[in-house]
Amino acid sequence: MQSKGYLALVLHAHLPFVRHPEQERFLEEDWFFEAVLECYLPLWERLDRLIQEKVPFKLTLVMTPTLMTMLKDELLGRRLERHLDELIELAEREVHRTRKDTRVQPLARLYARKFKHAKKIYQERCQRDLVGAYARLQETGALEIITSAATHAYLPLLEPYPLAVAAQVRTAVESHQTLLGQPAKGFWAPECGSFPGLESWLGESRLGYFFADTHGILHAQPRPLMGVYAPLLCAPGLAVFGRDQQTSNQVWSASEGYPGHPEYRDFYRDIGFDLKRKQLGPQFFSAGKRKQTGIKYHRITGPTQKKEFYRPALARKVVQKHAAHFVAERSRQIERIAKLTKGLGPTVVVSLYDAELFGHWWAEGPSFIEAVLRLIAQDDQNFETITPSAYLERHPCQQQAQLSASSWGQGGFHQTWLNQDNEWIYRHLHWASGEMIRLAAKHPVASALLTRFLNQAARELMLAQSSDWAFIMKMKTVVPYAVRRTTEHLQAFQSLRDQIQNGQLDISVVSELENRHNLFPTLDYRCYRKDYQAPKRSPS
């Protein structure tokens, strides 16, 4: 069937920098372990299988610089394997404990197999390097990996300090190139937070496209003719694609989204809360408190606290049904739009999701992605998957407009990251941004030691700018941790800045910070200068 349109499926994989070498075990590092084992590994395996089986598909994956740095980190790699070994050991104990329970034991065996399989995939097929493994998928052309702001800063609230925005973009682009060996073609504005003016910094870094929330496109100047179903050109060589709300709702929505089906595995019911302390072992407690283990035997069931046991075979059938529904809906949606815009150009439906939803929250999510991609690859579909860069290559003539400010947070603007729970951080972030810009302007060149101080000051500032901290404060989840991280990085920045200012550089201070916050080894503090020149690289 002739293609009338496209689906651009975009998965946003991000975690804030949660590496804590100062302690042997640190609860927030679990975020990383859970995301790797439940999302990034299963997703890689399924995409790799599609490629091996020559199923044609296109997928865009955002890998944020902080996530890629952590995936490449040796310490976190070792701790990840330790975590995996502990899970294998727990699952085997569970197989033994449930030996007389015919309903639970198959599930315990399932988890034991799953963890052993994950270990094998991680160690043997990915060679303990998920970034490298994903890079190999990118080489096939099926996957396009793009970048985001260096530490996922919420850029609209840095707008008063344009060079702070520039530094986030420049550092991200440089880090992406270093870690993947390929330049990023596109950019994920953290939280889809965009504002008029962002395009100048993205264009400068030769990024070809980025994404905005629906109303960022709909309220553009002039008004777009195609709604969110065609990109807007907002600068030479730079396009912005808008989020499609229908596809978001089908997966995200609490009222109609697929992941809440009663047959799917329940996320919350975890043996970490159900078993006795002795049955779990001390490694599954944090500061004496229970925590999730990842072993969950129940399904969502319904509006009841009495959960029934998970039935994997039935859940797999539901996945297939939901995938078929998703694809059929896209076909109808594209048909409807194509009819309306006949002759004006092909429709592109842009579906943006947090990657961690698929696998971490929604256990069956990676299977859903695989099933959707297999169904779309069939010959009788009226649309195909595409990456934004491929779309722009095929259809270079698009409407030009100035983007309007938006985010994908509650309310659609900046209120999630600027409200009475987190507003106190901005006077400090802005002051530090101004100081960093001033220091970079003052030191066009610097001695080796001073360069280390300036570079680390830039790292500390960027870490304080992560949108995650303001978000956690707003959502009132792990607020003390978010406050601590914001404060700790700003204090570190101030300490380095004071030493630079006084000309008394204590090497032990910078060494300790470099060891703890070791991201962006190639960062150049001059990215805070107007005349910054990105390092020249030979074409790969």
Place this chain on the structure above:
Amino acid sequence: MAKPKGKTVSEMLGMARDWGLTGYSKLKKSDLAKLLSKSLKHRSSTELLDLAKQLGLRGYSRLKKTELARKLAIQLKSSTTVKKAAAPAKKSPIAKAKRTATGSARTRRKASVRRQRITSPASAKTTAKASTKAPKIQTQPVASKLPASYHDGQFLLLPRDPDWLYCYWDPTEAQQAKLEKQASLSIRLLRREDDNFVPVKLIPISRLARSWHLQVDSSAHSYQIELGGLNAGGDFVAIMNSNVSDALPNTPSEQVTTEQVHYQTDAKIENPKIRPDTKQELAEQMHHLSTATSSQSMDSAAALDSRSWLESGRGPGSPDKRAH
């Protein structure tokens, strides 16, 4: 009645650093208290009021600056005699974070993400209207040991959403002195009309305030604000001026274009297939489709599954009470 509290050595060291004092690092607690007491006369009224609050003094808001400084000096010096055991037990932010984070913190974070991302921008208005009561005076969390002030003269106005702007200020010593001379403080909101900024609102504020949320009447305007007081004649006297900030538009542009541009070459091309008289109508229809949150034809077997879940009232983002 709460007893006045003392300051620990590390808190005093932090104060000395924040106040830009020198030669304090090796002082004993009693000497440190003396040094800080001497420096009180150089602090702004706001800082003294903050400190009085931290030290648990009562009835301080009515005191003159010199009297307040004197009382604070006494309290600082007396705090050096407080026994260690009487000091409130301090717990590290890490320990607190861990206690809070039962279960997976990331998971609860994601739960909230899921719930918020399906909200349409139209709800921004509802959110803004719901918070029309006077803003609380915000202070940073106790766990945050950042300087209370940088005295850099910053007065920044930021757009928050189409209905609200946010501002904060950090006066220089000279500006602070001028502000303190005012009988009362106000923020004056100015809106750009043609080439001029026209006053539209005068908002009385507390002396303790350091930031404010301002409701604005309409979107797509440029705003600026001033911080100051009223003179004897009742006229507003500006002491600090903010940057200009554009409020965020929340409606589509009235202008629709049919022109297209080449992605790489920047060449302009008129799209001949669009009739000028129908472009507005088409833009409206596409807008409607773009904002449709659900499909029209949920008649498949899978849709039935979705409905059964809907009846369950259990969304993917529903937090589990056990995890809290």
